[in-house]
Amino acid sequence: MAEGRLVIGTKMYSSWSLRGWLAVRLAGLAVEEVVIPLAGxxxxAVKQATPAGLVPYLEHGGARIWESLAIAEYCAELAPGLWPADRAARAHARSIAAEMHAGFRGLRMAMPMSILNRFPGQGRTPEALADIARIEAIWREALEKSGGPFLFGEAFGAADAMFAPVACRFLTWEPALAEVSRAYVQAVRAHPLMRRWYDEAAAEPAAWRLDKYEQAPSA
Ligand SMILES: N[C@@H](CCC(=O)N[C@@H](CS)C(=O)NCC(=O)O)C(=O)O
Known part of the structure; x- marks a missing residue:
């Protein structure tokens, strides 16, 4: 029997939903999944179903949790392996997860998540490129310390969940990336939960498609 429910938006487009969904699935919570087609x-329907009018939103065991990072923290209380075991590494993972949650607006505006599309070479605004440079520095530091393939080692964790939609964006928009970043993007894409998300996105009704995410903005 379901222990609660996770409300998310269209899998083709909803980057914040992907973060919450990954945390919930990594923790193995037995929740019903409610997918609401986003209107852009x-x-x-999202306003009616969630406290903040945003997805993701989790109800589990009497708890109500919104904001993707709060969902990741809740899931990590139930599945502590979502954060690194080492305290300094855990602090580092939390710092970069919080930086992702709070920022990178330039990237998010210029290169929205649209995982079934390919817009190579587009969206390269100065703000997006500055965000990408910082993200690559974050990834390089974590991967050099941990040895990869994920940010904090062998296991795909909460920090990877927070950055997974960035990997999706990079696969769509194909900005120039260092080899270490490209390898990390491929590792994220190959994770079984990511494969499942992509497959489920591809199966979404054509009626859920939104013009604003189906075309690259004209220059
Ligand atoms: N800071 C929030 C952001 C959530 C957010 O902006 N979600 C978008 C979808 S990706 C949303 O619900 N937008 C309302 C809508 O499209 O109706 C989080 O981390 O969960």
Missing amino acids: GATE
Whole structure:
């Protein structure tokens, strides 16, 4: 029997939903999944179903949790392996997860998540490129310390969940990336949960497609 429910948006487009969904699935929570087709902002059904009018939103065992990072923390209380075991590494993982949660607006605006599409070479605004440079530095530092293939070693954890939609964006928009970043993007894409998300996104109804995410913005 389901222990609660996870409310998310269209898998083709909803980057924040992907973060929450990965944390919930990594922790193995037995929750019902409710997917609401997004309208491109202020979706009425999302407003009705969630406290903040945003997805993801989790109800589990009497707890109500919104904000993807809070969902990741909740899941990590139940499955502590979502964060690294070492305290300094855990602090590092939390720092980069929080930096992701709070920022990178330039990238998010110029290169939205649209995982079934390919827009190579587009979206390269100065703000997006500055964000990409910082993200690559974050990834390089973590991967050099841990040895990869994921940010903190062998296991795909909460920090990887927070950055997974960035990997999706890079696969769509194909900015120039260092080899270490490209290898990390491929490792994220190959994870079984990511393969499942992509497959489920590809199976979503054509009626859920939104013009604003199906075309690269004209220059
Ligand atoms: N800071 C929030 C951001 C959540 C967010 O902006 N979600 C978007 C979808 S990716 C949303 O619900 N937008 C409302 C809508 O499209 O109706 C989080 O970390 O969960």
